[in-house]
Amino acid sequence: MSRTVILAAAISLALAACSGKESTAPVTTDTPTAGQPAEAPANPFLAASTLPFQAPAFDRIKDGDYLPAFEEGMRQQLAEIRQIADNAEPATFDNTLLPLEKSGAILDRTSRVFFGVVQADTNPERQKIQEEVIPKLAAHGDAIHLDPKLFARVKAVYDGRAGAGLDAEQLRVVEETYKGFVKAGAQLGDADKETLKQYNAEEATLANDFHNKLVAATAAGAVVVDDKAQLAGLSDGDVAAAEEAAKGRKLDGKWVLALQNTTQQPVLMSLQDRDLRAKVLEASETRTEKGDANDTRRIIQRLAQLRAAKAKLLGFPNYAAYNLGDQMAQTPANALKLLTDTVPAATAKARGELAEIQKVIDAQRADSKTGGFKAAASDWDFYAEQVRKARYDLDEAQIKPYFELDNVLQNGVFFAANQLYGLTFKERKDIPVYHPDVRVFEVSDADGKPLALFYADYFKRDSKSGGAWMDVFVEQDGLTGTRPVVYNVCNFTKPAAGQPALLSWDDVTTMFHEFGHALHGMFSNTRYPSVAGTGVPRDFVEFPSQFNEHWASDPKVFANYARHYQSKEAMPQALVDKIAKAKTFNQGYATTEYLAAALLDLAWHTQGADAPQQDVDAFEAAALKKYHVDLAQVPPRYRSSYFDHIWGGGYSAGYYAYFWAEMIDDDAFEWFKEHGGLTRENGQVFRDKILSIGNTRDLATAYREFRGKDPSVEPLLKNRGLK
Numbered sequence: 112m113s114r115t116v117i118l119a120a121a122i123s124l125a126l127a128a129c130s131g132k133e134s135t136a137p138v139t140t141d142t143p144t145a146g147q148p149a150e151a152p153a154n155p156f157l158a159a160s161t162l163p164f165q166a167p168a169f170d171r172i173k174d175g176d177y178l179p180a181f182e183e184g185m186r187q188q189l190a191e192i193r194q195i196a197d198n199a200e201p202a203t204f205d206n207t208l209l210p211l212e213k214s215g216a217i218l219d220r221t222s223r224v225f226f227g228v229v230q231a232d233t234n235p236e237r238q239k240i241q242e243e244v245i246p247k248l249a250a251h252g253d254a255i256h257l258d259p260k261l262f263a264r265v266k267a268v269y270d271g272r273a274g275a276g277l278d279a280e281q282l283r284v285v286e287e288t289y290k291g292f293v294k295a296g297a298q299l300g301d302a303d304k305e306t307l308k309q310y311n312a313e314e315a316t317l318a319n320d321f322h323n324k325l326v327a328a329t330a331a332g333a334v335v336v337d338d339k340a341q342l343a344g345l346s347d348g349d350v351a352a353a354e355e356a357a358k359g360r361k362l363d364g365k366w367v368l369a370l371q372n373t374t375q376q377p378v379l380m381s382l383q384d385r386d387l388r389a390k391v392l393e394a395s396e397t398r399t400e401k402g403d404a405n406d407t408r409r410i411i412q413r414l415a416q417l418r419a420a421k422a423k424l425l426g427f428p429n430y431a432a433y434n435l436g437d438q439m440a441q442t443p444a445n446a447l448k449l450l451t452d453t454v455p456a457a458t459a460k461a462r463g464e465l466a467e468i469q470k471v472i473d474a475q476r477a478d479s480k481t482g483g484f485k486a487a488a489s490d491w492d493f494y495a496e497q498v499r500k501a502r503y504d505l506d507e508a509q510i511k512p513y514f515e516l517d518n519v520l521q522n523g524v525f526f527a528a529n530q531l532y533g534l535t536f537k538e539r540k541d542i543p544v545y546h547p548d549v550r551v552f553e554v555s556d557a558d559g560k561p562l563a564l565f566y567a568d569y570f571k572r573d574s575k576s577g578g579a580w581m582d583v584f585v586e587q588d589g590l591t592g593t594r595p596v597v598y599n600v601c602n603f604t605k606p607a608a609g610q611p612a613l614l615s616w617d618d619v620t621t622m623f624h625e626f627g628h629a630l631h632g633m634f635s636n637t638r639y640p641s642v643a644g645t646g647v648p649r650d651f652v653e654f655p656s657q658f659n660e661h662w663a664s665d666p667k668v669f670a671n672y673a674r675h676y677q678s679k680e681a682m683p684q685a686l687v688d689k690i691a692k693a694k695t696f697n698q699g700y701a702t703t704e705y706l707a708a709a710l711l712d713l714a715w716h717t718q719g720a721d722a723p724q725q726d727v728d729a730f731e732a733a734a735l736k737k738y739h740v741d742l743a744q745v746p747p748r749y750r751s752s753y754f755d756h757i758w759g760g761g762y763s764a765g766y767y768a769y770f771w772a773e774m775i776d777d778d779a780f781e782w783f784k785e786h787g788g789l790t791r792e793n794g795q796v797f798r799d800k801i802l803s804i805g806n807t808r809d810l811a812t813a814y815r816e817f818r819g820k821d822p823s824v825e826p827l828l829k830n831r832g833l834k
Contacts, residue, residue, distance in 0.1 A: 156180035156221045162542065163553070164564045164596050165585050167224045170543035174236045177225050181244050184218025185251045191215065192255055195264065202264035204281055208288060211265075212639050213590065222248075223584050231600050232546045232574045238323055242316075249315035253308045256295035265292055280807045284639045287806065290437060296425060303424055310421045314414065321410045322576070322759030325398075328405035329370050329753075330573040332398035334391050336366040344383035346508060351607035359573075370395055371602060372577025372755065374704070374746045377615065380492040380507060392489035399752040400728075407752050408727040414758055415715050416724050423720035431716040431764035438648040439771065439811060443717055446650075446767040449774070449824070450709055454739055456833040457706055460699025461745050468494040471501070488744050495697050503696065505689040507615060513686075514619050515676035516569060516603065516612035523619070523672030524626045527662040531794030532630070533557025536565070548572070548605075549598075554633060557791075563633040566598035569622075570605035570612075577602055577755070579621050581628030581645070581656070589638035597632045599625040611676045616690070620660045627659025628652075636803040643805045649765040651810050653772035654779070655802055661780045664691070665789050695832025700745055702831055707740040707747035709767045712757045714738070716764035727751050770827075775814065777826035782818055 155171045157180065162168055191214040198206055225244075229237045255261065268275070269289040272282055296307045335357070336342060342350050353366035360367060368378055368391055376395055382388050399407040418430035427433035431443040440446040468486050471494050476483035486494065500506050521536075528534045535555045542551040542564065549568045556562040566584075568575075585596035601621060606612045614622075628645060631652070635644035645652050662668050673682040714734035718725075731751045735741035749756065756762035779797075786793050800817040815821060828834035 154180055154183075156217060156224070157183065159216075159220070163539075164561070164594050166542055166551075166564055166596050167545075167584050168543060169545045172224065174234075174240065177221060177237075177240050178244065180217060180221040181225075181247070184215065184221050185247065188215035188218050189251070189254060192258065192261060196258055196260040198264070202267040204268055204275060204277055204285065207264045207268050208281075208284055211288065212284070212641055218251075223582075223586075227582055227584060227598065228545050230576045230580070231568055232572070233326065233576075234574060241319060241323070245315045245319045246312045249311045250308065252295070253304075253311055256292055256297055257299075257304045257308070259297075262292050262297040265289055265297075280638055280642065283642055283807050287642060294425075294433075294437065299424070307421065307424055310417055310424070314417050314421070317410050317414050317417070318759045321407050321414070322755060324405045324407050324410070325372075325753055325755050325759065326576055328398040328401075328407075329372065329577055331405065332370045332394045333360075334368040334370075334387070334394050335362060336368065336387065339366065341384045341387050342366060342382070344381040345378065346381070346511070346613075348606055348610050348613060349378070349381070349604065351610055352604050355605070355607045369571060369573075369604075370398060370577075371571075372753065373748055374750060375492060375748075377604075377617075379489060380496050382493065385490070388489040388493060389487065396746065396750060407758070411715075411727050411751055411758060412724040415718060416720075416722070418716065418763065419718050419720040419722060429717045429719055431713055434716070434764040438765070438768070439650045440767065443713060443764070446771065447710075447713055449770060450706055450713075450767055451738060453702065453770075453828070453833065454706055456828070457699055457702035457831075458740065458742060460833060461703045461742060462699070464495065464498075464697060464699045465491075465742075465744055467498045471497050486744055488746050491700065491744055495700070499693060499696055503689050503693040505686075505693050509686060510616060510690065511613040512675050512677070513673045513682045514614040514616070515674075516614055518674060518676070519614060519619055519622060519672050520567065521672075522674075523663065523668060524622055526671050527623070527659075527665070527668045527789070528626070528630065530667070530789050531662070531791065532634075532798055533791060533794075534562065539564070546572075561594065563594055564596045565629060565633070566596070568598065569601045569603050571602040572605070575600070575602065579625050581625050581632065583632050583644065586640055587632070587635035587637065587643050588640045589636070589643070590640065595632050595635060595644065597629045599629055601625065613676065620663050623660045623663040624656045627656035630659065631655040631802055634798050634802040635805050637805040637807050642807045645805075647806045647810060648768075649762060650768035650771040651775070653769050654775045657769070657773050658776035658779055661776070661783075662789065664694075667789055695830075698831045698833065702833065703740055703742060703745045704748040705770065706738075707735055707745070708749045708754065709770060710734065710738040710740060711747055711749075711751060711754070712762070712764060712766040715751070715757070774824050774827045775822045777830050778822035779814075779818065781826050 154176050155168045156176060159165050160168050191210065195207055195210050195214075200206055225237075225240070229241055265288055269285055272285050277285065296304060299307060333356070336353070339350070342353065345353070350366065353368055356367040356369055357363070357365045368376070370376060374392075374395055376391050379388050379391060382391070399405055422428070422430040422433040425433055427436075429443070431446075435441060435443055435446060440449075465486060468491065472484060472486055472490070496507060525534070525536045533556065536552045537555070539551045539553050544551060544566065546568065548570050549566055552565045552567070553561065554563045554565050579599070579601040581597065581599050583595055583597050585593060587593065587595045599622075601618075603612065603614065603618055632644045637643040669687065670681060673687070674680060675682070711731060711734055714730070714737070732741070735747070740747075754766075756766050757764070762768065779801075783789075783793055783797075796817070800813060804813060811821075825834070
């Protein structure tokens with residue numbers, strides 16, 4: 112189903128790739144004249160945008176437009192649904208599924224823009240709108256999914272699908288729509304439906320509250336530094352950025368180290384002051400555990416209990432079993448096995464890395480400030496960097512001058528897309544944006560025809576949620592010819608005025624990762640919007656994005672963008688070789704911190720409905736111990752209290768998906784290596800067989816047809832240095 116899918120995605124504030132669909136008038140790619148037609152409605156959401164690709168008219172959109180558009184969108188869609196449900200003719204694809212696909216255009220248009228903006232640039236008014244509309248959207252989704260007359264028609268088409276003369280994509284739409292209704296509770300009795308509605312409304316409200324508290328807590332948790340000397344070890348650019356951040360908070364004469372959404376913070380790699388490192392990590396780990404208005408633990412307790420109760424109502428032993436049935440993993444046991452099978456190798460490697468770190472600390476015993484103590488979690492990055500320097504003669508500070516943001520984007524990310532898929536990019540200054548930091552590019556296909564618009568929003572700000580994600584303002588729609596409007600959002604440190612935006616290697620791979628999601632959205636080539644683009648299982652949606660990371664280190668691509676921001680000289684080959692040799696450095700740590708978070712997620716969501724509300728801290732400690740990932744120096748990538756992916760971000764019982772998808776992406780890259788690597792021919796095969804098909808067919812079968820076999824975990828283990 113089309114428009115109801117966006118409701119779930121919007122309510123959960125998905126961070127990576129959502130799957131609601133757009134159904135509007137055909138797009139124009141001509142540059143519009145200034146302004147809107149005289150007959151355009153006052154509310155810009157009530158009609159399709161006249162901008163290229165139907166891009167949102169951010170120059171016309173006001174915060175006051177959102178609520179009326181939501182209300183009208185819901186009203187209009189319910190009227191459309193009523194027409195479908197009350198149709199006296201026997202149910203067919205054309206009179207039931209097709210109008211369902213087309214329903215809710217205003218609501219979809221409004222939801223996509225509002226939830227995109229509130230994630231990337233929130234304010235008190237937008238948060239208030241969000242709080243008001245979230246439970247209404249939950250109720251609206253229930254009104255559609257739990258409508259017995261509508262479901263009876265959907266079921267009739269589903270039951271008669273084999274003899275209805277439907278093509279393969281139509282069959283997929285029928286089957287996926289039916290399964291979506293069943294998963295949403297369409298087969299429940301009336302009393303249970305009322306209970307489910309209450310659960311859904313409460314869950315939606317709590318997930319939204321969690322997210323808003325986390326955004327506020329992350330901003331409030333920033334560490335204020337009074338003495339510049341404490342910042343020793345940071346680059347001049349990072350110090351200047353910290354000073355700018357302080358000025359932005361009207362803290363002149365001070366420096367602010369803003370928090371990112373993960374547990375470890377990038378500054379911990381460079382800060383020489385051990386006390387400040389400890390302070391930064393503590394601020395990160397406790398941002399939502401201070402007993403103040405931003406403490407999230409009560410919400411977590413109730414959300415976990417509520418989801419378990421919802422799963423029981425729908426006939427499942429726990430929420431993970433309910434949520435994974437339509438994923439590639441299918442069961443919690445399968446997801447757990449992939450993770451737990453990797454734990455011994457990952458933790459063993461992490462312990463070996465810790466021993467190396469401790470050797471460096473012990474060797475510096477003469478200075479109690481820098482040596483002679485037992486390594487703590489806040490010391491890991493700082494001393495791991497010293498180990499890397501000693502072992503590989505490689506320093507992050509050596510690398511960053513070669514990774515200037517715009518150069519990485521234009522000559523790295525875009526270049527790889529050109530080499531693989533023939534895409535070209537032209538920056539558009541005439542398309543309005545929601546924030547001055549945002550840039551817009553028109554994307555043309557290999558034949559020169561317009562393909563998509565791409566918005567890039569890379570810099571951190573207090574109004575932005577943490578992390579990095581992709582989504583669409585407009586989805587590809589084969590029924591109308593609508594082409595996609597895609598965006599990437601990241602949280603890179605914004606440089607001070609006049610300073611270059613220099614990236615770490617992790618930042619570079621993040622850009623490639625998110626653009627992999629963008630390509631998945633841009634290349635969508637389906638007829639029906641409900642199966643378009645990135646509307647695929649969570650443990651498949653991360654496959655195209657993680658696969659695209661491989662091109663960051665491809666020799667041809669790397670040589671094209673890894674150039675010094677001042678001299679424009681290519682990175683010396685000796686330094687390139689050092690980076691390659693250090694590829695698996697610290698992977699014990701990186702894998703263990705990820706596994707800890709993924710296992711925490713499954714621990715929370717495999718509880719039965721009879722389990723009592725849990726003490727968050729005690730439950731977390733017990734779960735980490737149970738799965739043997741309780742290393743004191745390796746905290747989970749996200750602790751429970753700020754784990755937005757699973758409480759407010761759509762990955763509940765699904766954070767394992769990154770590892771599952773990594774297994775597939777590493778295996779797929781082996782195919783590329785076997786067939787000549789970075790070539791247009793290979794890119795076209797990958798586009799045709801993986802990136803363009805959306806969810807029009809069984810994805811395990813699609814992968815098997817691309818690869819010639821099922822994916823193997825062996826490439827993943829080798830790439831991480833675990834085997």
